[in-house]
Amino acid sequence: MRLRRLKLKINVVGERAVGKTSLIQRYVDARHNPEYKGTLGVHLHRVDVELPGDEEGDVILASIAIFDQMGEHAIRENFRDALFYGTQGALAVCDIERPDTLHTLAEWIRAVSAVAGGVPFRIVFNKVDRAKGSKIGPQESAWLKQNFPGAPTSLTSAATGEGVEEAFAGIIGQAVDAMLAGEKNRKVRKLLRQRILVFAARREGNGITKSELFANMHDVKPDEIMEELDNLVRLDLLVQYDAGPKTFLKSSTLPATFRYQITPLGRKVAASPAIEDLVVE
């Protein structure tokens, strides 16, 4: 069993009066969480959440910072870097009585992605206690399918509390999953670099070619092999034989018969039991 601590930043975005502040208040109050910071245009709440980890018995203690801001475009455009930097998930909230607030979520999600990269998001349809006045119909469903295919959605009411816990638990789960997947991917890449290096170390004199690597690593995509070849060259563990030392040409632009040779440093690293030197972040 392992215990892990994570820090997550979650933004709640959407137009004015869709219910962002009310939803956060609901979620945070249910946890009797007093910590609250008001700043110019942004409010920050902190919540601690316990989640199951990757493996049986693992526990993740996540400290979540939830950012609430005014749904004004001026804020989005002028402070967006500060608001969205380092965000790991976004709740994109609309009001079921105002379909235009759904459509403008595309801009909010674009603004977050422009700063933080492709982070997980979840579309929240708020005010379901007013279902009678709902203007969300087949047209909106079609719009959603076209613009955000497969995006997770939640139905909430900050007024009654319905669905609020699920919506926050949903985005937190998505954010943690994305974080763990990123870590796993980095580990897999590290092992791949190690395999390439060990392969090169076994070759005396001639070095290795891309086509030999492709043939010996059926389980790995050629793109990934080429990317790691480039990383190994950048780390001075391999040299591009035909081009001579100090040259760097992207592997993807070179012929399949192009040779790579291990450097003395590469040989040392390949022989060391813990190949920690191969980290590329």
Ligand SMILES: Nc1nc2c(ncn2[C@@H]2O[C@H](COP(=O)(O)OP(=O)(O)O)[C@@H](O)[C@H]2O)c(=O)[nH]1
């Ligand atoms: N009926 C109903 N009203 C809501 C709900 N959520 C928010 N409101 C109301 O909508 C208005 C705007 O809410 P607020 O949280 O300030 O929206 P924000 O501008 O997105 O932060 C307020 O009058 C809230 O009481 C809801 O789920 N149901």
Ligand SMILES: [Mg+2]
């Ligand atoms: Mg607000």
